[in-house]
Every structure is written in C-alpha cells, then in structure tokens.
Amino acid sequence: MSPVTRTAAGLASLTVAAALLAGCTSTAPTAQGAGDGGPITVNATDTACEISTAQAPAGNVTFRITNAGSKVTEFYLYATGDRIMGEVENIGPGLSRDLIVEVPDGGTYTTACKPGMSGDGIRAPFTVTGSAQRATDTDAELAAATAGYLRYVSSQSDALVTKTSEFAAAVSARDVAKAKSLFPVARTYYERIEPIAESFGDLDPKLDGREDDERDPGVAWTGFHRLEKDLWVDGLKADSPQVAATLVTDAKDLRGRIPGLKLTPAELANGAKSLLDEVATGKITGEEDRYSHTDLWDFQANVEGSQAAVAALRPVIDAKDPALGPLLDQRFAAVDTLLQGYRVGDGYKLYTQLTPEDTKKMAAAVDALAEPVSKVAGTVTA
Template identity: 60%
Template sequence: MIPSPARAALAGIGLVTVTALAGCGTQTPEEKSGGAIAVDAGDKACKVARTAADAGTLTFEVTNTGSRVTEFYLYAEGDRIMGEVENITPGLTRRLIVEVSEAGDYQTACKPGMRGDGIRGAFTVSGQADRRVDTDTKLAEAAASYQRYVNSQTGALVTKTGEFVAAVKAGKVDEAKALYPVTRIYWERIEPVAESFGDIDPKIDVREDGLEQGMEFTGFHRLEKDLWSTGVRADSASIADRLLADVKDLQARAKTVEPSPLRMAGGAKELLDEVATGKVTGEEDRYSHTDLWDFRSNVDGSQAAVAALRPVIEERDPDLLSTLDERFHAVDVLLEKHREGDGFALYTELTPTEVKELSEVVDALGEPISQVAEVVAGQ
C-alpha cells in the first residue's frame, strides 16, 4: 500500500538563505541603491560584475546571454550549495537573493547546459551580519518548526530506505518495486536539504543521463533501472547498501545545520522547478514511471514550507497568502484526478492533454511562490 503524502514543512537550509525570482517585481535594498550584482551567463563565460561584498543580503541579476539553458550557483567551501537559480532560458534574466551571514571564500558558477562543475569564479564575503532568525520571533519559530520536520522526514527516509534495500538484497523484486515510490516520498520532500550539502544529491538521486565523466551510477535511479529494466545485477546489493549509507549520512548532516526562513522560501520555489523540469515531463522515473508520486511530494513540500511561514506572510501580505491557497488547491484538485488507490497513475497512462494541464497549473503556482522570499525579507 502506498500512503498519501502528508502535508509538512520543506525547504533548504544553511547559513545562507536564497531565493530565485523572475526579473521583475519588488526591488531589494541592494537594487534600490544600485548594488545588485550583474551576471552575464554565456555559453563559454560567466562574467560576475563584482566579486566581493559585505555579509548580509546579496542580489545577483543573472542574464543568460548564451544559446543554452543555464544555471547559476553560489558555493561555499567543499562545494556546499548556498544558493542556486535553475532553468534560465536564453535571453531570460532571473534574480538570486542570498543572505550570507558569515565572512568567507565562496565561488560563483554558471552552468551552461545545466551540466558539469560550471564556469567558476572566486567570490569573497567580508564581515558578519545578524541572521533574520535572531531578530524576528516569528521567523525563529518557523525555523524551529521546520527543523523538527526535517528530523522527522530524514528519520522516515532512513526507515523506508532500509526496507527498500532489504527487499532488493533479498531479490524480492515485486516488494522492492512497491517500496520504491513510497521511499522516494520522503526524499522528494527534503531534496533541497540534500542539495545544500553538494555531494549527497548526486550519490542518491543522479539520473543516468546526468552522469559526469568519472561518476558512478548509484542511488535510487540505478536501482530503479535494475528493477524495471535490466533485472537485478551482481552489484545491485552493494549499490543498495551504499544508498542506505548515503541516506544515513544525510540524516546526520541535516541535524547539524539550522534552517533559515529565506532558504525555506527559496526551497519552496526550487521544488516547483523540480516538478516543471523533471516530474511533469516524465524524465525523473523513466523506468518505473512513478513520477506522479514525486510530483505530489514536491508540491507537498512547497506547500508545507509556505505553511511554516504562514504567520509571517499573513501579517505582511494577506493577498499573496490567499492567492497561494487558491493555487495550491488547484494543484491538489488536479492531482487527485490521477490518484489510484493509495498511489497514482503511471506517467505513461497520462494523455498529452493531461500532461499539459499539470504543467499549466504548476506554472500558475510558481509565480506567487517566487514572491514569498521578498515578503519574508520584509521588502
């Protein structure tokens, strides 16, 4: 039986908080003072107008001047992802708002084609800034609530992954297939958390077409291919053991980092981007076709991040909150049309019209979600 995903808080974490927005809307304090950092993201160059800043809220205006879809990242030491904006199509400008509270050496990176290590550049942050959670009681309460949620979700992920791994190692293919989408529910809810650590996400969730030179195909999708396509292989058991070890590593690391409200808001938008670029296209679970389970979990995570921040949004922009409620409801209603028992229809059972409907309702939700971080930041 595949249980319905529960509603709960979700988003990324870290000393840095971030959100990616469209190139219009309310200006940040930096923009008002002419201090936004322009980024010219081309196919062969990543030109960052300024490579040093004081600690606090930074704004990057990223324009794709190349011919391929690109991404922009801010990395800390060890390739820990502090902030990112994805799916910047040619000619588009998107904005990355990052709250950096600690001085340090960082790196910027443009990723034309959304692959590889990217075109890197040094970026230095000086001084120290107060975190928003230290100065706003409601934001602190939201962060504390989210931390409890992260702990509960990583715990459930470890438990379910253990059951899935046991089934794979015992050669119980049907049982493993049934557990696969159930286990991924907990992963998809907290994927921005894993991405913030940099090295864990590729180990757990890389797709075969996303492998870089020298990378080994491991994690959920390698086992998905074994179960639905090639058949269980000689090394499937060892791949399963490594998956469980990586999930436990994620659980341990997640306990060490305090969530930040702006990153929560950014994570809510990132999860909808995940839906738009992977789940609604059927690319994510290409062997099992269980993409709608992931879709549901991503949306639930985004919805719950907003729920954690609800008192702040309600106080500062009640109209935005009403819009979010309406558009989340529209997504919920449409997804329920595709429910089968405790799970969902396979992606291959969807008609082109149904796929288009799902894409449109997610796009409609993405615009107001992109405004949440500005509200949290008090802009």
C-alpha cells in the first residue's frame, strides 16, 4: 500500500473479512514514557492510534500493534517525504502484529494507523534519539544479503522499464490485443518489487493507483490500472497514449532511484511479509486487477518477490534458526505448486474463472506461508 493507500474493497484477510471502509481523522498518540525497552505498544482503534511512547533510541525499534477497533487496519513508520521505514498491513480486529524497524539515524519520523486501510491515516510525530551503527556495517552476512537483494531489485526494475515500454508502444499503436497480452507481463516486474516502489511515497500512486484511491484535487488518475480500464472496459481514449508515456517515465524514475537505496535487513524481511499481505488484500479477492482479472499473474509475482527477499537473508536465517529455513522452503513450494495448477499456456486462469473453493485454498496456502515469513524479521535482527 502507498501513503495514499488503496481503498480495501472485499478485503479478505486470511482470517478476517471486512467491507469497504473509509479513513478517519487524525488524533495525536498518547506518550507514556520509554518503558523498559520492550516493544512499543500501539492500540489501534477506528478513531485513534494510541502509542505508548512518542520516542525511542536509534537502532532496532519494535512496535506491537493491537487492533482494538472494528476495521482492518495498518501501521506505518514514515521518514521525511513519506518514505516508508516499515509497515504492517491487514491487521484484523482483535489481532496483534509486531513491526521491527531498523532506524539508525536520529530525527523526527511519523507514525500512522490506517483504520479501513485507506487515507493518510491517524498520524503523529515520533522522535528517534541518538544514532546507531547499521547492522550491515557490523555484520558481513547482512551486508551481503542487502547487496544481493538490491541487485535483484535493479534487475527487476530494468525489466520493468523494458516491458512497460513495450506495453506503452502497443497502447500508442492502438494494438489492443498486444497491449492486453503485455499488461500482466509488465506488471510482474513491478509486483515483485512492490515494497520498494511503495517506499517512495510519490511513485506508487502514479504507477499502481486505482480509480477509487484518494488523490489530491486536480491530480489525474494514471498508471497501469487507468490503462487497464481503457483496454478492458472503456476502450482506448485520446489521452491513452500520453498516459502510457507517463507510465514509462514513472517506471524510469523508479529505476533511477534504486542505486541510492540503503536497505536494512529488517526492510527486506518486512517487505517479504508485506508482499504476502498484498496477496491477501488484493489478489485473492480479485480487487487488484478488477477489469482484466489477471490477478494470478500478480499473485505469483508477489510470492516470487517475497521469496527473493527471504532467499537473500537465508544465510543469516540458517545461522540463527536452522529450523526456519526448511519450513519456509516447504511453504513457498506449497504455494507454487498450488499456483501451477491454474496455469494456462504462459499465463494463468482469469480470476473470474476461479471458484470459491479455489480462493479458499489460496487463502489457506498464503496464510500458512505468512506465518513463518512473519518470523524472519525477528530472526535476522536478533
């Protein structure tokens, strides 16, 4: 999800379902002192985001979010410019989730709860004091993990530009059949690295925003999903070629920002989990590609991206928790085997061809995978 977060319609939490819900107005968090160094507790309701302290020392910061409201919620920690330092999504009513974030630099950050998973959220300032060495500065294996994952992100962003350019060319040529065939392929490269794109608060809404997302007045709807609707519902419009050209420009912008990234191991681990949350909140429900129904392409790409992040961290996982790696292998393989059953040629069945039993099986498989993936952040930062 981006800072201008998508509205969740037909949301299928793996254990909770929620209807389309709106965001809430902002209230300040409750500062309750630094405590004993344990997790910072976040009590999220439909109208408030109560945080046990408004500051923490630099280093690994753990938030324990409990959803005491009636709406599925999210929690974010933002740096300047709404750069996402860490997030947890799809927290159903009555559930709790931990977020571990490495914050080596002191300064002012922003916390946000997003009841209903929409809008800018209930925000408040959060102060990080002092400074700390990055884990990658003191641990060679963690440094190798983040460097390896950045190489993966770079290769995917290169392919995103290439395939998006081909897709845009087909739109400009008004070759509808070719554009339709390229749409899910181009999106594959975006979906594999979606947490990276989302970390840039301005880019994700441009590339992947949906029609009913909240936007500032006068800001046009652009990106993949605008062209998806043109191709499958409305027909190509006079400005469709320009929208396609802008999509290529934004994809190139994303690629250009990759070399400047300084990822932490916690970001890799949290990104792996957030990709599975994306599957749960958009792909299993058919909400993501609502016009083309090519959701299973995105589903597969999200899982592949999650697996790539986990694979980069695997040497550290194996050293710290030898039992976790084999379990992750087993669960990733189970999801892949399930998805292979829906292959059709070089692609997948359309979402509209799935049965309720199909989506139930998918939810169960992703739920089973999400459980060990949720342990990765705690393992690699221990």
